Amino acid sequence: MRRSPWIRRTPPSLRVVTAREPLTSKLEGFGTTIFAEMTALAVETGAINLGQGFPDTDGPAVVLDAAVEAIRSGANQYPPGPGTPELRRAIAAHQARFYDIELDPDTEVLVTTGATEALAGALLGMLDAGDEVVTFEPMFDSYAAGIALAGARVNPVLLAPGEDGAYHFDPDALRAAVTPRTKVLLLNTPHNPTGKVFDAEEMALVAAVAIEHDLIVVTDEVYEHLVFPGATHVPMATLPGMAERTLTISSGGKTFSTTGWKVGWACGPAPLVAATRSAKQFLTYVSGGPFQPAIAAGLGLDDAYFAGLGPAMAAKAERLGAGLRAAGFTVFAPEATYFTTVDIRPLRPDGDGMALCRSLPSLCGVVAVPNQVFYARPEHGRHLVRFACCKQDGVLDEAVERLATLSS
Numbered sequence: 001m002r003r004s005p006w007i008r009r010t011p012p013s014l015r016v017v018t019a020r021e022p023l024t025s026k027l028e029g030f031g032t033t034i035f036a037e038m039t040a041l042a043v044e045t046g047a048i049n050l051g052q053g054f055p056d057t058d059g060p061a062v063v064l065d066a067a068v069e070a071i072r073s074g075a076n077q078y079p080p081g082p083g084t085p086e087l088r089r090a091i092a093a094h095q096a097r098f099y100d101i102e103l104d105p106d107t108e109v110l111v112t113t114g115a116t117e118a119l120a121g122a123l124l125g126m127l128d129a130g131d132e133v134v135t136f137e138p139m140f141d142s143y144a145a146g147i148a149l150a151g152a153r154v155n156p157v158l159l160a161p162g163e164d165g166a167y168h169f170d171p172d173a174l175r176a177a178v179t180p181r182t183k184v185l186l187l188n189t190p191h192n193p194t195g196k197v198f199d200a201e202e203m204a205l206v207a208a209v210a211i212e213h214d215l216i217v218v219t220d221e222v223y224e225h226l227v228f229p230g231a232t233h234v235p236m237a238t239l240p241g242m243a244e245r246t247l248t249i250s251s252g253g254k255t256f257s258t259t260g261w262k263v264g265w266a267c268g269p270a271p272l273v274a275a276t277r278s279a280k281q282f283l284t285y286v287s288g289g290p291f292q293p294a295i296a297a298g299l300g301l302d303d304a305y306f307a308g309l310g311p312a313m314a315a316k317a318e319r320l321g322a323g324l325r326a327a328g329f330t331v332f333a334p335e336a337t338y339f340t341t342v343d344i345r346p347l348r349p350d351g352d353g354m355a356l357c358r359s360l361p362s363l364c365g366v367v368a369v370p371n372q373v374f375y376a377r378p379e380h381g382r383h384l385v386r387f388a389c390c391k392q393d394g395v396l397d398e399a400v401e402r403l404a405t406l407s408s
């Protein structure tokens with residue numbers, strides 16, 4: 001193609017850049033996500049990427065075929081604002097089948113661009129400047145950004161690994177984090193990055209605090225079907241007095257190994273869904289036309305499919321965990337999710353997880369993520385690092401072999 005003679009190309013180095021700071025002060029300090037940095041490092045060095053949590057195998061053929069079929073049969077334009085009726089019905093049926101939660105697919109279910117947009121929509125749609133959100137740290141990195149974009153504040157409650165190797169929180173710290181400005185309690189169970197599943201007692205405690213202070217609970221349950229044998233996922237909306245104040249968020253990405261499709265949802269009482277939709281409609285409006293029927297097909301798969309996910313991922317976590325232990329890390333065994341966290345200090349006494357992750361690709365050809373990026377108070381996670389196990393066994397074995405060279 002010939003370029004118009006009127007358009008002159010200015011080399012980047014000579015471009016005049018405005019003196020104004022382009023970045024909103026709300027996003028000061030957020031920079032590029034660690035996943036982008038570490039994934040770029042993996043590509044650049046050819047290292048095995050155990051940083052970002054995406055599976056390296058495809059999900060069920062029925063789900064993939066349904067997307068192909070939808071594209072071929074013309075589902076390629078804007079879907080309806082709240083999501084296709086078929087997918088909203090499938091989400092409602094899923095909540096009824098697994099948790100006995102009854103939802104009206106027309107007013108109580110909203111399809112979003114992944115759980116990420118459901119979270120952003122909920123936070124932007126519910127919070128005013130100066131409001132406060134209580135959440136546990138470490139936390140999925142979009143939480144802090146979503147809260148900041150809403151002009152609100154995070155009041156973090158620490159999840160710390162105990163002597164038993166599991167993550168716990170101090171109930172008094174939770175109570176103390178709630179102030180008169182707190183409007184939302186943002187919960188994530190099963191939890192990324194710790195792999196913790198909040199047990200019945202912990203859930204009851206969180207619910208009691210929410211009820212006492214009349215908080216809205218936004219609960220991120222994207223790993224609901226990746227729970228390992230021995231642990232049980234208790235959805236917040238099933239606790240007494242909680243259905244009426246809980247917005248539940250999930251996504252097809254983890255359950256069907258389709259993280260790139262970004263089909264998520266938010267469901268719960270109509271006013272909470274409406275507030276979320278008010279913001280969501282101005283973010284993407286809609287997305288994923290042909291993927292919505294495919295995720296609906298996935299949600300209709302038989303119980304055996306869902307029941308098989310947790311044990312299969314548990315075996316991978318075990319494989320990776322054994323290797324991490326052999327490499328010399330202190331491993332906090334996860335109860336769910338794609339992730340295993342380790343304390344690096346036995347191998348690296350300075351406890352600098354960020355420095356270790358930046359050098360790991362050149363040291364041994366593996367990429368991991370420093371947990372400090374998941375903390376509002378990074379010093380609490382400085383010595384912790386996260387590895388993802390959602391990879392083929394051969395890839396995990398190769399990664400473990402490479403990690404073993406760290407202590408030699």
Ligand SMILES: Cc1ncc(COP(=O)(O)O)c(C=O)c1O
Nearest residue numbers: 114115116140192222251253264
């Ligand atoms: C806890 C948690 N919430 C939300 C998301 C984002 O989900 P989605 O890819 O559906 O936007 C992730 C993805 O890693 C996650 O770990």
